[in-house]
Amino acid sequence: MARIPTSGTQHALRAGDYEAVIASIGATLRSLTYRGRDLVVPFDADEVRPSFRGATLAPWPNRVVDGVYTFGGVERQLALSEPTRSHAIHGLAAWLDFEAVDKGSDHVTLTAVIQPQTAYPWRVVVTTTFALGPDGLTQTVTARNESSEPAPWGTGPHPYLVAGEGLVDDWTLELPAEQVLTVTPDRLVPVALEAVDASDPERFDFRAARAIGAVEIDHAYTGLTRDADGIATVRVTDADGTGVRMSWDAACPWVQVHTADKPDPALSRLGLAVEPMTCAPDAFNDADYDYDTGLIVLGAGAESAASWRIGAIG
Template structure:
């Protein structure tokens, strides 16, 4: 019995190998499966550390896409079908209830370490050619902590002989402080929203937020009971707040989303021009109180939903080419 207990004690956690990094009052845990951000906490001036993202346990099967790295596409491909370079492809429907191919192919890959330091970890995995995506693309993910918070940088490299469609983004659920999404205030500097069908969340049209005032958070206001699972664009550039310029940005200005709790504390996320889109989701799971609206998903994206079909902001990786995008999460 003792030997069996010892075997269980050293068993590999369900979320894969674990990497802990720390710097300047921040701590983070990264899990190798999906290069997932498992925890991010901050303690200011000796105070108790608080969560900046919804965490999950090392030996827990990661809940959905919480903290995962999304590649080689973020969000949905409608019906899992697309055409590229004169050929048609069918992907597995990983969101069967809606009949969509959701969030890429990297989220359950086991990423291997390349660099492991006290405040920085770099992991990599290869998306091998497969049904629906016959391209070989390496996904390299860096997490780095410093006084400005956590920076994540994703690099896609085409290792194959053919051009490959590419997109990426993260999937953190931000936590402003005490309470739930309904209790927090959101500032989202986006002029346009991508409307979607109510049943499958398939894209319909990009429209000004003035036409949909429930999604207009250009001036900070409470989220309250608003349901959001939409992509936004027309992002206004700003100074970047504490986050400054995120890696992969092509200019010094960053887009900035701020989530604030009732006590004035909060969390912000910033990124540069490499991500002209952001998906925001209020994490609605009616009937499941342990997960219902406990965090706000903020997902900077290099392209919108269904970009493999629309071609909007789609990155085409030529053989040997790479693409870099990054974002930063910081305490307020």
């Protein structure tokens, strides 16, 4: 029997100038290239996935503050999977082994089940398709609630985009967002929505493309400007104008952007995390906030879907 790599079963896809590898653990985008150029920060097949790099996040993206939430009048305590900040981060699916149910040379469909548990007592089937085409790699995530009661739900991806040579500091960002969610500096607990040009435009306002430089960002944005088809697009480019774009529709009204700052300089700012999200950070505590968090309440037997695309510029 063939040995399974550390990151799970590998699904290699190819279409035109694009190639991608999907790892089954966490339905993870392990690598994506265009004409041999990395569009995301990759990792090795026989490596434990670094943090949430490329993972599919479900049944919530981002954080649940203190791991505590109330839904249907019942307070629940999630495991504190981000112990340094004492939060529950990025859901329950990131370390599940997804099974392939359909596969071709340019696509793969994977599925896993979030089983009922003390802190999340609903059975949700998560199915995701990765498909390569002329415009890049599209991922679609569909959830189906197989429980008899409504369930809170949210999803999103976690790629680290790569524009070209160098680090995040060397690249240009275009982020068409009017509002940013401010957070506490230590634990990143949501504070309030504000205009991107209100208190710190140098850090937060990238509506017009400009250099990222040394700013540090780990914030959610909303109020997204969209094209005639309702698509929002983030663009990250290098000095030559080549780079990568990520697009998504109204299913994701939020996007987390993170400059990937790490204590070890050799691992810091290697890529820009761009994470379209169906809901805001801490959306499981929707009632605590005076803005629309986008929390999805998935009825018994109901489905919800969201998708996004990563493609090359230049």
